[in-house]
Amino acid sequence: MTGAGPLLEAADLNVWIEGSHILQGVSFTMPERGVTSLLGRNGVGKTTTVKAVLGLVPRAGRIAFDGADITAAPTHAIVARGIGYVPEDRGIFAALTVAENLRIAERRPGPHRYDLVHELFPELERRRDQPAGTLSGGQQQMLAIGRALLNDNRLLIVDEPTKGLAPRIVREVADAVARAAERVPVLLVEQNLSLVRRVAGDAVVLDAGRVVHTGPAADLLDDADRVRELLGVSRAAAPAAPAAATDTEGRPTP
Numbered sequence: 001m002t003g004a005g006p007l008l009e010a011a012d013l014n015v016w017i018e019g020s021h022i023l024q025g026v027s028f029t030m031p032e033r034g035v036t037s038l039l040g041r042n043g044v045g046k047t048t049t050v051k052a053v054l055g056l057v058p059r060a061g062r063i064a065f066d067g068a069d070i071t072a073a074p075t076h077a078i079v080a081r082g083i084g085y086v087p088e089d090r091g092i093f094a095a096l097t098v099a100e101n102l103r104i105a106e107r108r109p110g111p112h113r114y115d116l117v118h119e120l121f122p123e124l125e126r127r128r129d130q131p132a133g134t135l136s137g138g139q140q141q142m143l144a145i146g147r148a149l150l151n152d153n154r155l156l157i158v159d160e161p162t163k164g165l166a167p168r169i170v171r172e173v174a175d176a177v178a179r180a181a182e183r184v185p186v187l188l189v190e191q192n193l194s195l196v197r198r199v200a201g202d203a204v205v206l207d208a209g210r211v212v213h214t215g216p217a218a219d220l221l222d223d224a225d226r227v228r229e230l231l232g233v234s235r236a237a238a239p240a241a242p243a244a245a246t247d248t249e250g251r252p253t254p
């Protein structure tokens with residue numbers, strides 16, 4: 001980190017997809033520590049926002065990372081600056097082993113932080129020869145986060161890590177995110193508010209392609225009316241992901 005400014009700064013991001021104005025001037029900053037949670041109802045533009053940061057969709061506006069303007073940089077150059085991305089579908093290779101999944105995530109040049117990955121997630125070392133497709137949903141998420149931690153990243157972007165996971169597995173994933181965030185700041189797209197409460201310091205809420213709230217996550221979550229207004233859920237009703245989406249071991253079902 002070069003200075004006291006924000007780690008990530010998005011200013012007036014606009015994205016059009018197939019003629020639809022999806023992001024309509026999204027601006028937010030993210031501090032250099034902890035978890036910043038990107039919240040909002042389905043379809044409000046959370047994934048599009050992280051794709052815009054990464055240069056995965058054409059966008060207008062300005063993005064600065066660690067003080068440098070990365071707006072015009074291609075995705076590979078943005079990632080090489082130290083941004084690890086864990087997409088919603090996790091992006092792991094089911095037929096490859098845990099060790100192989102880590103190996104092919106190595107970005108050149110190193111260093112490759114196997115020490116950190118195995119310290120935070122010892123289970124990945126124990127299961128190194130296991131095909132990733134046979135891991136539980138929570139273990140797969142650990143592997144996906146481990147892949148992002150393997151490289152010397154200064155920011156992790158993790159998109160809906162608990163989507164489709166049973167509540168028991170959600171707790172494992174919350175642990176994994178919290179452990180990762182002790183080392184590397186995390187921008188977390190998440191709808192599970194119990195996980196957000198557990199890990200997030202700051203919250204940025206989107207609605208219809210605009211930022212409608214920023215501030216400490218705990219303040220927002222303590223305000224039931226505001227949560228209902230912005231997220232359309234009561235906090236008590238929020239967390240439970242549908243158990244039917246995973247089998248009893250937390251493996252995703254088709």
Ligand SMILES: Nc1ncnc2c1ncn2[C@@H]1O[C@H](COP(=O)(O)OP(=O)(O)OP(=O)(O)O)[C@@H](O)[C@H]1O
Binds near residue numbers: 018045047
């Ligand atoms: N490739 C695409 N083609 C057409 N429309 C798209 C595309 N990608 C996103 N959209 C639309 O853009 C809007 C925002 O989508 P986005 O995935 O960013 O929302 P989100 O907040 O991440 O939602 P969710 O929580 O459901 O993942 C949605 O209306 C979506 O249908």
